[in-house]
Amino acid sequence: MTVKRTQRKNLLNQSLNDQSSDLYWYNEASKAMRSKDVNDPTSWGWWAAVHQYASNVSQNQYWTSTDVNGERWVTNLDNMDQSGNAQWWAHCPHGDPKFLPWHRAYILAFENALLQVISTLPNAPAQWAMPFWDYTTSGAEGFSLPPAFKVNNNSLYFLNRFLPFSAEQYYSATVTSTVDENFEQYRFAIEGMPHNVVHTGLRGAMRSILTAGLDPIFYTHHCQIDRLWAIWSSISTTTTTYNSDGYFKWLYVEDGIVKAKDAKIALNDCMSTTDIPVTDLSDNLLDTLSYDYETAPFEQQFINSVLTQRTMKAPMASVSSIKGRLPMPEIKTDALEQLIFASSTRQVKVSNSSEQVALKSLEQKSLANTLALTREVSKPEQIHSLTIHIDGVVTDGDSGNYLVILDELDEGSANVQNRWQIGYVSFFGSTVEDGKTALTGGKPMSVRLAVPHEHADQICGQCMNNKRLAVSLVPEYEGADYGVASIEKIVLELKTQK
Template identity: 30%
Template sequence: MKERKNVYLLPAGDTTLAWYSKAVVEMKKRPTTDPTSWNYQAAMHGFNASLSFWRGAAPLPSQTEQNQYWNQCQHGSWFFLPWHRMYLAYFEQIVAATIVKLGGPADWALPYWNYSDTSNPNARTIPPAFTNPNNATNGLWITGRVSDTIPPRYVTLGALNTIPYTGDGRTSPLGFGGPETGFSHSGGTHGQLESLPHDMVHVAIGGAMGDPRTAALDPIFWLHHANIDRLWQVWLNMAGGRINPNKSSWLDYNFYFHNAAGQSAQFTSKQVEDTRQVLSGYTYQGVPVGGPTLRTANALQNADFSTPLEITAATNQGVTLGSAKTVAHLGLNASPQKAVNLAATTNSAVSKPALTILHFENVTGKGVPPIYDVYLNEPQNGGDKESYYAGSVSFFGVEEASTPSVHQSGSGQHYALDISDLVNKLRSSPNWKDQQLDVSIEPSRAVDADASVNIGRISVYSE
């Protein structure tokens, strides 16, 4: 059984990344029509021939083959975690087989990049092997990355505090793994782990990584997703009723891939719940494998996921984001059935703030926008700005989600931020308004000329 190791804890002289680089170079030599080639594997996640990163990829497989195997990544869906686990498993198998053919070790395993490790001052920086040398002689380098280092707020792990696997923050609390869906290649509500840190890391690095249609062309993509896969197991190991879905529509759903021999292969979510049972099996360094398939009533005895949420405030029109700060004013919903004063946000029955979720609905756009930071009731006269920070949104894959296809309607994405603690704190501030919530949205870096974001509605749902 393999152990996927922390890339920053590989010992001196370790050859894991050196062999990975050699395998990438070899896989890039294979034609795009070869399922074990670098291009084919990346296209399974996403592909668009018009994007510059795909220049020179032709000839391509038949359209029938592309329809079955390419553009299959699951986002905004409860399949986000199992699909990417399957994807990594077969990719790792292909790379390992390539390494053996090149004369390398038979036990090669994909490492993971733990960018959230606060004990490592270098954790948020892409490992040096991926940036030095910064030219085509390095199989792990790719042109176009915007940044090699990710700001701290974009790698926090608040998602691990989310107990239910599924949820949308409107009809139920937010979910760790995403909302219950069918096949969902793009669009929809992003689960908490997908929103942060997954999406943030993609967009913060930028370049190929900033767009789902090119992301897997960057070799760091695979270490990033190994870490996301690891965090799924970390979450399952925590107490409090954290369990995977038990519906057959999740457990038995099939996805198709190719193995190291280039033959068609498939997995269901149920088959990949336990990493020790995935292909030849693997574990993560420092992360024991518990019982992810254990689903009992007792596991949920202390968890209440049935909290009814009601809309309490919303914008009256769409919001367009640009290169400067945008402020949206959310007025209280006047409906007698739904009108809940935003000041009444403390649930007296429990010793915690009432659940309050900020939503960005029907988000459409073009290009690769930057991450946007969100603040609530930010004072106009300066002061400690971070005291009003509500979270960030990345809009990873917004252009694809805005384009109608066989996979989605083109209605865009949906992001949600849990603002319960912040709203509860702001209620005592002098600039609190019972009938209005001011939402400030600021780009974290310069906005590309070809990038745009339009939010259909910003709303608040509360207990």
């Protein structure tokens, strides 16, 4: 019997001791896939390597780690590069338009692998699906690391996680990440918040793209990112998406043995989670996938917060026309005017202590004219967004999260007159190994952080009045063990719309 796919459910409602729960069978499957040759597509190591792996894999503390019984999670690491399987590994795109669709296909292929493994286990259920960790729309219960992932007595435990982790401080920024209806803007935002900050906030293997796929919490995290994308799709009217094909081993059971075929998952409609075709490499259909997610307690509240922010960003002249008719139409990129009006003047290095970076005012006249237009009743030009860009980031050592604060300084001193807490950024993926980062193309990282809309006009006005502004980067927690992040430039960008 092959276990059938069912609705993906919130793991916060599940018990590791309940044999009817998806969490129970996730634990059993991870146990069955452990201690196998990394070249075996039914092994845990294979699917971690599909995401990415370290160049010094046989010396890496996470790739060589053992479970609660002292068994290796992955074996035969010394032969990875000579196995002929490298074509299937290290394909995750980060800092790339394919980030969301590739990971959707990856989780589907991994979920299918677990379904086949579970099918061979005693007392297997009739249905199963990958559970998601809802750290966004399940209230206070969801903010913390789930209990099953905290204790060292099961197969879902992995070393060096930050057990006091909390996602509470990421909630409002995740709402903001969901506001933009342009797909590429949304992808950039959601990859940064909450995707990257949860990775680095958990520490351990999750802190690095090269090791994250080893940790069982990784797949529940990416189920949540996919779910947030599905929620965004359900309330957005965008017609521009980035479709993608993913190439994976597609597992199936024959005569009680799990076997594998070369396959392609074609995401021809990135806005949909139904009727996704899986084909062999000659385009012969192997399967058609459809899935959905269990509704969470505060999901509608989250959606309402997103829709409220969308109306706040609408131009004044159109507010009356969209009242009571949400979601609002997508704002086209070419309808926006862009102005870089403040920038850092030096390279910045930040690690385990706070760093304040002065910004130099630019385009004073243009900024004054732009802000004057936003106050003209007869010319309904509005502030669309104020964004902090942190560009050219590379990290020597482990990456981390930083609270970004915008300060207004007294003239001629470093005394802070006004302070705005903007939100958290993560430099996940910026760590340099063999002369390049783990991002697509090995490029340096860029981060964007939206300034809360209610602060934007005030901040712009202070800069227009020749007030001195500075950006402070504060490590997320005391005693941080971050590597040194080098930043080429920090800028403030203002976008207006008519």
